Amino acid sequence: MTAVAAATRPAPSEPQAAEGPGPEVKEVKIEDKLYLNRWLADEESHLIVMDQGICLTRCGESHSYACTIFCPASVYKFEGNMISVMYEGCLECGACRLGCPYRNIEWHFPRGGYGVTYKFG
């Protein structure tokens, strides 16, 4: 293995109020959840959006950018007219592989030893 491995973690956000008074939903900071996990991020992404044009012209209108909704790690964000891929926080669930309405995501497992490592599972 030649790639320089860097353990990366998204930075946690500011602490939130500890106890909400009622059942109304606080805005969830996904970074706070991802911060709990352990990763070894590879240098290159194992997730590739194949044709950004499809996201922009077709998915946006009909699905409000599907991957930005269902991805449990918010790997995908729509920013500046394109989908950005923050693969470092990927939980490797495969939701985008099967869930992209246009099969527009090229999906690989991270290379052996890279990616998320669950302590509890």
Next chain:
Amino acid sequence: MGGKVLGLNCPPVTESTSRVPVAEARRGYLRMAVERYDAIVVGAGPAGSAAALTMARAGVKVLVIERGDFAGAKNVMGGVLYSRQLADLFPAWPKDVPVERPVTRQEMWLLDESGSALRVGHQSARWGEGPPHMAYTVLRSRFDRWFAAQAEAAGALLVTETVVEDLLKEGDRVVGVRTGRPDGDVFADVVILADGVNSILAPKAGLRPEWPPEKVALAVKEIIVLPREKIEDRFNLEDGQGATIELVGDATRGTFGMGWIYTNRDSISLGIGSILADFVKLQLKPYDILEHMKAHPAVRKLVQGGEPKEYMAHLIPEGGFESLPRVYGDGYLMVGDTAGLVNVIHREGSNLAMKSGELAGQAVVEAKERGDFSSRALRRYHERLAESFILQDLKKYRRVPEFLNRHRELFTTYPALLNRVVTELFTVDGKSIKEKEAWLVGEVRREVGGWGSLARLGWEAYRAFVR
């Protein structure tokens, strides 16, 4: 003194790491095995390790390839493990199985948006007997690591941090695997696909189609750490008891799925899982639904003050019998989640994985005795699967996924209706029972479409579940 497998230096072989006698290993058992194995297992989850263990015990030369740092590093489930299928592999229940708590009480909660909850549950004296107890909560990272080590101890060779990228074929026959390592081709008489719900190998080789987003559930889960006494107090448990709670209705905010809360020894597993297509349809993010459930008045006191320790996500194949692929062919077998062996209704998955792994392993042992790894010989695995409770149960429930999909109201509006009905009937407010009955009839007519519709629903449910 170690061996080389896939260009990796293996740790020295000792009595504790291999059942193959050390002397034999040093004479080159490992090196000989480098070129060629009887069987390769892709993935060291419960299915893969059960297969590897079964084969290794019968003297089959097995290589297990796992992409994680260690077996279990990538694996997630709710997590209840039914012990019987593990006990079938270990008649003397091992003392060191890393289980959390026996499941002595199971509950189902129907939540509504207003903060109400209708609870049904059962505490069984028999579930308290063990070990092995009927079911345990487990943490897969720990369990899978232990289980893979048992396969290793039986003589299987486990190589981690290695991704299998392709099946190697000669004509239609699977003859080995291509790994991501340099010079990473390995050959075997048979390859067992235990690479899970996200198997890239099976669809790529045309062995099964990709599952559509309507046929898989996406689950997210948190581990929330709490002191043991707090868990036992909040869940009304004694030492050595555990509870599972399944939550429907407002728990998943209208998506077709369920939430769950399971007690571990010093933590709680809490999650939600819904059909993948629904998140987009309802424009809801999985972790927002998770937080919504945590904030419900029936739930929030259970986890209050707990420290989240890990956040996970995983897919569940929920197509059932109608989505099952052919699980065997020339030189390959498919086990566990890879084949979609999940009984959603009974929350069974890892136990089906283990049993299917065992049955696949037995089929390979027989195939090796006859020297025949053709599709015809390996069909024996499918026959065993069909004779077992696995396919019998999945077949019995073959209409259930479609039935539930057609009647999402069972998971969305009906739990709320039931809460309203129970609240109204048991509220003492000076209205006569007769008045309340009239109200009830009106509610049922409005929500269900009258008693005829309810009867029709009952009949359809009977057809889906019973007939």
